[in-house]
Amino acid sequence: MTPTTADRLALDDLVHRYTLLVDQRAFAAVGDLFTSDAELVLPDPPSSLQPTVEVLGREAVVTALGRLAGFAATFHAVVGRIADVDADRPDRATGRVACEAHHVSTADDGRAQDLTWYLHYDDEYALVDGRWLIARRALTIEVITTGPVRKVRS
Known part of the structure; x- marks a missing residue:
């Protein structure tokens, strides 16, 4: 069933808030989502790009994230x-x-490099006390x- 306008806005906010808080390294706040x-079911790249590693419970999700x-920086862009x-x-x-997820790290030669995952999340959401939350998230990497990287803001 198509979500109401209020539900759609709340779910959009949830998805975007997740990416912004991850990039701000506000992992406890991410846990509140x-x-x-x-x-949370994660892949194990490069051996598996499919979701295979299960993390259960809010605290474990925060630890995993x-x-x-x-990484020196991350940048997650929701594209759909x-x-x-x-x-x-x-x-x-x-x-x-x-989502397009950029993970900036330092290569063996000392230069910054961007490890980019083109991915999708398959989500299940629950309305808890009038607020949409993520109940299950499975991450699949496509590419x-x-x-x-030319420069990283420090």
């Missing part, structure tokens, strides 16, 4: 999103988010590229 019993702090509310359970929704 997940249900307490949330599931906290590993991104090891769809969502549908469950007709039988209007407090549940599913969605898919297309991985690397390239040079």
Whole structure:
């Protein structure tokens, strides 16, 4: 079922807030976007680009996402999103988010490089106390590229 305008706006905000908070390294705040019993399923690149590694519970999600702090910078750009509310359970929704995720690190030669994942999230959302939260997120990587970085803001 197509979400109401209010639900669509709230789900859009949730998706964009996630990416911005991750890039700001505000991992505890990112955790607040997940249900307490949330599931995050991650790939294990380069051996697997499919979601295979399960992380269960809000605290474990925060810990898993906290590993991104090891990069000099990250930048996540949402390039598309769809969502549908469950007709039988209007407090549940599913969605898919297309994203370009840049992860800047230092290469062996000391130069900055950009590890880019072109990915999508398959999401399940739950309406909890009037607020949409991520109940399950499975990340699939479609393409991985690397390239040079000219400058990183410090």
